[in-house]
Amino acid sequence: MTIEDINECIFETEEKFGLMDVTINGIKVWQALRMHYYIKISVALGVYTEPHSQDFSRKTRWKNVGSSLKSALFQNPFFSKKNIDILVLDHPRKVKVGDEYIDIYTKYFIDDLVSENKNFEVLEMPFQHKHLTQDASYRKHSDVLALLSSLIRPFIAVKVDKQTEKKLVDASVYLNQRLGTKVDFLTECSRFAKVFASRKIWIDRLLIQKRPKTMYVVTGFAYAVWIQAAKEQGIETIELQHGTMSRYYIGYSFPNSPKGSVDVFADKLYVWNDYWKNMAPYPLTDENIVIQKFQHFEQEKEKFSHIKKDPKKIVVISQGTVTQSLAKLLLENSDVLKEYTILYKLHPGEFDRWEDYEELVKFVKQKNVTIIKDEYPLYELLASSKYLIGIYSTAVYEGLEFGCKVMVADVAGIEHVKPMIDGGYFVKITDQNIEDAIKKSDENDNS
DSSP states (O other), X not given: OOHHHXXXXXXXXXXXXXXXXXXXXXXXXXXXXXXXXXXXXXXXXXXXOOOSOOOOOHHHHHHHHHHHHXXXXXXXXXXXXXXXXXXXXXXXXXXXETTEEEOTTTHHHXXXXXXXXXXXXXXXXXXXXXXXXXXXXXXXXXXXXXXXXXXXXXXXXXXXXXXXXXXXXXXXXXXXXXXXXOOOHHHHHHHHHHHHHHHXXXXXHHHHHHOOSEEEEESGGGGHHHHHHHHHTTOEEEEEOOSOOOTTOGGGOOTTSOTTOOTTXXXXXXXXXXXXXXXXXXXXXXXXXXXXXXXXHHHHHHHTTXXXXXEEEEEEEOOGGGHHHHHHHHXXXXXXXXXXXXXXXXXXXXXXXXXXXXXXXXXXXXXXXXXXXXXXXXXXXXXXXXXXXXXXXXHHHXXXXXXXXXXXXXXXXXXXXXXXXXXXXXXXXXXXXXXHHHHHHHHOSXX
């Protein structure tokens, strides 16, 4: 079973049963849950592993309550100025650049808003229960919405009509027969509809209070209910690109949906360059896919342009969904790699759990291998390394821009980078043989 198989089966199922139209308690619940099901099914079938760490211990839960209450008191968006022109929902994950943590996708956009004296606010979601950014008058936290939603959730009745119920049951049976899974769309969609409906009540109130003309989001599929609510109030919605997109990244892939028909997808999508405009079947017309350079990347590329590449250095870009497979490949090629300095760059979601990966723990015991969290900037690693091994992370594409010889592991998710392999920009590591891939990448004029 491959990522391609899973995606195509989901596409077929949602078209056959009209799942894109499923509405429960006013929420386009299937549209909002597509990404959830893609990950859930991929994990259940052993194609992916859970991408990010999650700590559900009692101690952490109590600590989270304290953190959320603090944010609700001191960074409460309901307490700030009422009318704004622009609302920014930034990326929850922050990256340490210099001495501060920033959202690399909105940092310079927000700086421009400040310098132009725009009337705006940023609403920040916690990442792994934390807020790492510096306080600013325009920056508020979303924690209070989660707290208020949890208080009213028990009182929300979920209403599923007979036609929708049949549609979800039949779709579950069909997909389970095709993939050998045990998903229950009716139960899960009903449960999530309750969660989403309780959130939307407060989202609606906040948007009515703020009255923004435009709302910018990063990772639109994580803000599905926000986008639906904003559209219902006539607020223009714009998504800023945050990473790779392809036909098989289901958060951006709607092959059977008419343009402009997806309620939880933004009105416009800002992409980094021409390449990304045609990388996925977006539910948007061409004029609503706009090129806007990735400012953080451009500045970092210039900052590290003086660094010379080490011909014996390889940077490995981890991918939380398939770390075990990637580590196994590296371990099997230890003899070939021993003459290189290997820098294994963890995804931020793996910082506190990488030692759970048995194959990775074995691999990093090699004297020439170093685990990197955020001790060094990612772009410094790309600038100094001649070779890069990865799968489909954004950093793989960025490595190419830094002049790295890019090799991609033939594991789940390689479907995302097939156009780059076919175009000769990336070299696929075939038959688990990294030595051959290194030789081929050295001969490759495109990389």
